[in-house]
Structure formats: structure tokens, C-alpha cells
Amino acid sequence: xxxxxxxxxxxxxxxxxxxxxxxxxxxxxxxxxxxxxxxxxxxxxxxxxxxxxxxxxxxxxxxxxxxxxxxxxxxxxxxxxxxxxxxxxxxxxxxxxxxxxxxxxxxxxxxxxxxxxxxxxxxxxxxxxxxxxxxxxxxxxxxxxxxxxxxxxxxxxxxxxxxxxxxxxxxxxxxxxxxxxxxxxxxxxxxxxxxxxxxxxxxxxxxxxxxxxxxxxxxxxxxxxxxxxxxxxxxxxxxxxxxxxxxxxxxxxxxxxxxxxxxxxxxxxxxxxxxxxxxxxxxxxxxxxxxxxxxxxxxxxxxxxxxxxxxxxxxxxxxxxxxxxxxxxxxxxxxxxxxxxxxxxxxxxxxxxxxxxxxxxxxxxxxxxxxxxxxxxxxxxxxxxxxxxxxxxxxxxxxxxxxxxxxxxxxxxxxxxxxxxxxxxxxxxxxxxxxxxxxxxxxxxxxxxxxxxxxxxxxxxxxxxxxxxxxxxxxxxxxxxxxxxxxxxxxxxxxxxxxxxxxxxxxxxxxxxxxxxxxxxxxxxxxxxxxxxxxxxxxxxxxxxxxxxxxxxxxxxxxxxxxxxxxxxxxxxxxxxxxxxxxxxxxxxxxxxxxxxxxxxxxxx
Numbered sequence: 001x002x003x004x005x006x007x008x009x010x011x012x013x014x015x016x017x018x019x020x021x022x023x024x025x026x027x028x029x030x031x032x033x034x035x036x037x038x039x040x041x042x043x044x045x046x047x048x049x050x051x052x053x054x055x056x057x058x059x060x061x062x063x064x065x066x067x068x069x070x071x072x073x074x075x076x077x078x079x080x081x082x083x084x085x086x087x088x089x090x091x092x093x094x095x096x097x098x099x100x101x102x103x104x105x106x107x108x109x110x111x112x113x114x115x116x117x118x119x120x121x122x123x124x125x126x127x128x129x130x131x132x133x134x135x136x137x138x139x140x141x142x143x144x145x146x147x148x149x150x151x152x153x154x155x156x157x158x159x160x161x162x163x164x165x166x167x168x169x170x171x172x173x174x175x176x177x178x179x180x181x182x183x184x185x186x187x188x189x190x191x192x193x194x195x196x197x198x199x200x201x202x203x204x205x206x207x208x209x210x211x212x213x214x215x216x217x218x219x220x221x222x223x224x225x226x227x228x229x230x231x232x233x234x235x236x237x238x239x240x241x242x243x244x245x246x247x248x249x250x251x252x253x254x255x256x257x258x259x260x261x262x263x264x265x266x267x268x269x270x271x272x273x274x275x276x277x278x279x280x281x282x283x284x285x286x287x288x289x290x291x292x293x294x295x296x297x298x299x300x301x302x303x304x305x306x307x308x309x310x311x312x313x314x315x316x317x318x319x320x321x322x323x324x325x326x327x328x329x330x331x332x333x334x335x336x337x338x339x340x341x342x343x344x345x346x347x348x349x350x351x352x353x354x355x356x357x358x359x360x361x362x363x364x365x366x367x368x369x370x371x372x373x374x375x376x377x378x379x380x381x382x383x384x385x386x387x388x389x390x391x392x393x394x395x396x397x398x399x400x401x402x403x404x405x406x407x408x409x410x411x412x413x414x415x416x417x418x419x420x421x422x423x424x425x426x427x428x429x430x431x432x433x434x435x436x437x438x439x440x441x442x443x444x445x446x447x448x449x450x451x452x453x454x455x456x457x458x459x460x461x462x463x464x465x466x467x468x469x470x471x472x473x474x475x476x477x478x479x480x481x482x483x484x485x486x487x488x489x490x491x492x493x494x495x496x497x498x499x500x501x502x503x504x505x506x507x508x509x510x511x512x513x514x515x516x517x518x519x520x521x522x523x524x525x526x527x528x529x530x531x532x533x534x535x536x537x538x539x540x541x542x543x544x545x546x547x548x549x550x551x552x553x554x555x556x557x558x559x560x561x562x563x564x565x566x567x568x569x570x571x572x573x574x575x576x577x578x579x580x581x582x583x584x585x586x587x588x589x590x591x592x593x594x595x596x597x598x599x600x601x602x603x604x605x
Contacts, residue, residue: 005034006044009060009240009290010097017094024096024223031290035238038303044238047217048128049141052243052285061241063217063287064140064295065126066234066427069419070226071277078119081110096222097288099242122226123277124219125418129234129298129392131430135524136391139300218279220288231419232477234295234427242286248278276416297429299391299528301521310529316579319526322519323389329511330385333502336597337365340497341482343573345390346531348429349462349478361569362459362481362494367605369501370437370486379435379484381509386431388512388520389527393431396423397438403448408455411467424454424464428478429531432458436485452490455481460493495566497598498605533576537568541583545571548592567591 005012009031016025035041045055047063055061077095084090086106092115095101110116219237221229229235310316320342327338344363351358371377383395396402409422426432434455444452458464459481465472483489488496515523537545545568553559570591575583 002034002043005031006060007056008058010058013097014094025094027097028290031238035291041236041238046141047215047241047285047287052215052282055241055243057241057243059241060238060290061287062236062238063126063219064129064234064236064298065217065219066129067124067229067231068127068216068421068425069125070229070231071123071125072417073120073122075118076121077116079115079117081112081115082107083110097220097240097290099220099247099286099288100244119222122221124221124229125216126219126235126237127216127421129427131392131394131426132298133387133391133393135388136298136300216284218284218286220286221292222289225289225292228294229292231475232425232427234298236293236295237287237289238291239287239289242288243281245281247286248280270415272415273417276413276418297391297528297532298427299524299531301525302528302532310533310579313579315522316526316530319522320577320579322515322523323526326385326389326511326515326523329503330382331365331501332369332499332504334500336594336601337497337499339594340495340598341365342577343570344480344482345386345431345527346573346577347480347569348531349476350535352476356565357460357462359569359572360462360478360480361573362483362491364483364485364489364491364494364496365499366485366488366496367499368437368484368486377435377437377484379433379437382484383433384509385512386433389524390431391524391528392427392429393433394426395433395435397435399438400440400442400444400448403439403451404445405447406451407447408451409465409467412469414469419466422464424458424477424479426477426479430479432479432481434481434483434491436483436489436491439490456491456493459483459491495598496602498601500601500605530576530579533579533581535572535576535581535583537571538582541585541588544585544588548588567595570594 012030013025013027016027016030019025035044041062044060044062047055047061048065050061076098080093080095082091082093082103084107090110091107093101093103096119219239323342324335324338327341328335331337331341340363344361347359347361349357349359368378377397379397380395383393386393407420407422408424410425411420411422412418413420424432454464458477458479462477462479463474464477466475481491481494483491483494512520545564549559549564549567552563571583571588574587574591574594575581578587580587
């Protein structure tokens with residue numbers, strides 16, 4: 001039965017439809033019961049790792065992705081009836097979870113509104129998670145090497161089990177014309193799919209390799225579940241793959257516009273919008289969502305089996321010291337910079353007020369060595385190590401050309417009715433490394449000024465503007481920002497740590513290569529698990545922190561409420577770096593010592 005659910009889920013759904021029932025005829029409950037655990041879901045072929053030619057139209061697949069855009073709702077045939085023109089027999093069919101359907105000769109669609117039910121669904125334009133590192137992709141692929149779903153149905157379609165017949169009991173189904181169910185329409189012929197123009201969704205997003213197997217996908221979502229999906233959120237969908245060639249947009253030369261609209265529900269749209277919303281399924285397949293789960297992180301090593309790590313304080317201590325050792329090497333032997341970098345890597349936004357972003361911790365490593373013309377920059381050397389440690393990160397060289405030509409924020413294209421992605425459109429938890437040492441003397445144009453403002457706004461408020469041409473809309477994000485600069489960064493409101501090098505050249509690569517596979521696995525797991533710790537400040541520590549803050553203000557009149565917020569943010573990060581959900585007195589003293597060293601260095605260097 002499990003093989004049939006994966007290879008022919010539409011047959012299973014039709015059986016549930018025939019049995020009747022309320023709502024979705026028990027489809028979601030049925031599939032949830034068969035895919036209740038992570039091991040069960042891993043049996044489903046992954047659209048991220050399987051080439052499309054190895055998957056069958058209509059099979060069950062899963063897809064791990066980021067939502068890049070949301071289209072307007074569309075209408076489809078939820079329930080329809082076919083009539084046998086020879087005998088008058090009637091067949092009631094389920095049109096949900098389909099883009100096209102087959103019906104045998106001598107059958108036609110009954111357009112009687114009393115038996116045809118039209119419903120609404122929403123399409124999400126989804127892309128592989130941007131900026132995902134190679135080791136994370138490989139870890140997600142480790143359990144997707146099962147058998148490929150072959151196209152075995154083509155040899156059986158002539159004897160396929162019939163749908164419930166309300167009349168003559170005719171159950172002989174054979175291949176015939178393909179009928180679109182995106183709207184109420186008559187039988188139509190197949191059309192050649194045109195090329196999708198201007199569909200730069202995947203190419204425009206950072207961290208997406210054109211050589212990757214994983215593809216963008218149009219995910220069809222049903223019912224009220226659309227409310228839970230937000231742009232830039234990470235989701236894993238389980239649903240039915242639809243790759244029929246008839247889904248590509250096509251142009252008509254008909255003199256009857258009503259007939260054009262009947263044949264193609266997108267005919268009323270402009271040509272650019274039709275091509276953007278109906279790309280060839282060989283490039284952008286469709287997936288009809290049955291089950292979904294929103295992902296809070298994308299670290300493949302953070303599972304329920306990782307939780308015991310937090311109960312072993314010695315194991316956490318070893319992993320913490322190992323992380324600091326690697327970071328100290330790549331940061332030219334600077335242990336203090338390594339401490340702040342580790343805290344930055346563990347930071348995440350956990351709350352917001354009108355004037356504060358709780359959990360955000362942007363860091364500026366200043367006094368970085370400037371590279372020669374042919375050598376890697378210091379930020380690039382650091383980034384090469386970071387890629388081996390975290391599941392998502394992106395390096396942004398802050399060159400004059402990048403600032404003046406790239407579009408950092410998403411923008412609405414009203415001609416295609418699509419959101420064009422921007423460089424800063426990441427999913428939550430993506431570490432952004434900005435190399436300001438690449439900035440050369442020159443003039444920023446209008447786009448460059450906007451991009452600089454976007455970087456500052458992201459670093460300070462963890463928000464990016466979506467440009468809708470006539471107005472801007474802010475979207476919350478969680479993208480920790482680290483800036484490497486020669487002097488004080490142009491991106492303000494961050495924690496500056498001047499680099500005080502001991503070594504002459506970065507040696508992080510050597511540090512990574514010295515780690516065993518077991519050590520590297522533990523390090524990645526440590527960084528992922530600690531980032532997910534739910535932290536709270538004990539009551540007794542609140543009193544100590546309050547007293548220390550009052551004493552600090554007496555000594556330094558420049559201390560403000562922002563200083564207290566900064567100290568509390570550091571305290572949280574230091575605590576979770578030790579695997580603790582609550583701060584101890586020793587950890588608070590460590591926070592005070594770190595800040596004292598940093599401020600003394602700022603005065604000295």
C-alpha cells in the first residue's frame with residue numbers, strides 16, 4: 001500500500017473521494033497517518049535531489065524550499081462530472097490536487113453547475129533554500145538514495161481501475177485528450193510550451209547554483225492553510241508532482257477571445273504575466289500540497305536525537321573550546337574577536353518591540369588587513385571556514401560595482417505580476433558576511449545609496465523593504481550581519497571589535513583540515529543545537545544585573561538603556577554558548593570581562 005501511495009497518490013485520493021466524507025474527504029488525515037515520522041517522510045522521493053526525468057508525473061514527492069513569492073488565488077474544478085455520450089452514464093470525479101486530467105473516448109465534461117464545483121487555491125513560487133552550504137545539502141541527501149519512482153503506469157493505464165460511475169458502470173479508462181482543470185473549460189488539445197522569459201527567480205537569489213539538481217517549483221496550496229505561509233519562510237512540502245507539458249503557457253490565434261479564455265485561464269493576463277506564471281513544467285514543475293511543515297532552522301544535524309548534547313556539560317564545553325580554537329586561528333590568533341564571532345554565529349531574533357530587536361547581534365571586525373590585488377581578502381578566508389561550520393551563509397563583497405548595480409531588496413514587477421528577488425532576501429538564520437575592505441574610492445549612484453541604506457536598516461532593525469514601486473513594505477527577517485572593514489564600518493549600530501592579530505596570515509583552512517569527521521560533526525551540531533535553546537533570565541540574576549547597571553551609570557554617564565540591552569543580549573549568547581538555558585553568575589562576570597576588554601581595545605587601537 002505504501003508503494004501505491006507514493007507512485008499513484010491520485011488513485012488513492014480518488015478512492016477516498018468515492019467513499020465520501022466532509023471537507024477534504026479525509027485526504028490530509030490519511031496521508032498524515034502514513035507519514036507521521038521523519039523516517040516515513042524520508043521514503044518519499046525528494047524534488048531537491050532527484051532530477052525531474054527520474055520522477056513520474058502524478059507521483060508523491062517532497063520539497064524543502066523557501067517561499068519567494070505568492071501569486072493571486074486561482075480557480076480550479078474541485079469536483080466535476082463526465083458523461084458517456086454513447087450510453088449516458090455519468091462519472092463523478094475529484095479534480096483536487098490536479099492541473100490536468102485524462103478521460104476516455106466518448107466522454108465529455110458535464111458543465112451543469114449543479115454537479116460541477118469550482119474552488120479556489122493559491123500558488124506559491126518556491127526556490128531551493130538560498131545560501132545553503134554544501135555540507136548541509138549533502139547531509140539532507142544522505143537518506144534520499146532509495147529507488148527512483150519509475151513510470152510504470154504507462155503500461156497499465158488501459159486497465160486502470162475506473163472511477164465510480166453513476167450510470168452504466170463503464171470502468172474502462174484509457175489515455176485520451178488532456179483537459180486543464182485550472183478553471184471551467186472544455187476539452188482542449190496539447191500545446192507547445194514556450195520559454196519562460198525574465199524568470200530570474202532562482203538565478204537572482206544568492207547561493208543558488210544553476211548546476212544544482214534542485215529546481216524552483218510552483219506549489220499549489222488548498223484551503224485555509226495559506227495563512228500559515230509567509231514570504232521568505234522555509235517549508236517542507238509533501239504533495240503530488242505535476243509536470244504535464246500542457247501546463248506551459250501558449251498563445252492563441254483565435255478570433256474568439258471567450259474561447260481563448262476557455263482554453264487558457266491565464267489568457268486574460270498580459271503576455272509577460274502569462275509566461276511568468278505558467279513556465280514550462282520541465283523547468284518549473286508544479287506540486288500540489290497535501291502535507292507541509294514550517295522549518296524553524298535548516299541544520300540537518302539538529303534533531304530530537306541532538307537534545308542529549310545539552311545535558312552533557314563537558315561535551316558542550318569541549319565543542320565550545322573547539323569552535324573558539326578554529327575561529328581564533330582564522331582571526332589571526334585574536335581570542336577576543338573569536339569570542340564575539342562565536343556569539344554572533346549563535347544569535348537569532350526572538351522578539352521585537354517598537355524600539356528594540358531582541359536577540360539581534362551585528363558585529364564589525366575592524367582593522368582587517370587589506371588584501372593585495374591577487375590575494376584573497378581576509379573576509380573571504382574567514383568565509384571559507386564559515387561555510388564548513390554553518391548550514392547557511394552568504395558573502396557580499398562591498399565593491400563599488402556591486403553597490404551601484406545590484407538590487408539588494410525585492411521589487412514588484414507589475415508587468416509580470418511577480419516579486420523580483422533581491423540579494424538580501426534570505427530565509428531566517430542565514431549569516432551574512434559583508435566584505436567592506438573591497439570598497440574602493442568612487443561615487444555611489446542612486447541605487448548604491450539605496451543599497452547602503454538597506455544594509456544599515458537590515459543590520460539595525462532586521463527588516464528589509466520590499467519595493468512595490470508606489471510604496472515600500474517592511475518585512476521582518478533574521479539575518480545576522482558581520483562586517484569586515486579596514487576602519488570603522490559605514491554600517492553603523494553594530495558591535496565593533498578591532499582586530500588585534502598575533503599571526504601574520506589566516507590559517508583557518510588548516511584548522512578545519514586538522515579536525516576529524518567526528519569533531520567536525522560535533523562542532524556543527526553544537527552550533528545548531530545551542531542556537532535553538534530557549535533562554536530565560538533567572539530572577540536572582542535580574543537583581544544582580546540591575547545593581548551592576550546602576551553602578552556602571554555612576555561611573556560612566558554615557559551608559560544608556562541601549563547599553564543595558566547590549567549587555568543582556570551578550571549575556572543570553574554567552575549562556576547558550578555554554579549550552580545553558582539560564583545565565584549563571586560566572587557567565588555574567590564573563591560578559592562584563594569581555595566588554596571591558598573590547599572597550600579597552602577600542603581606546604588603545
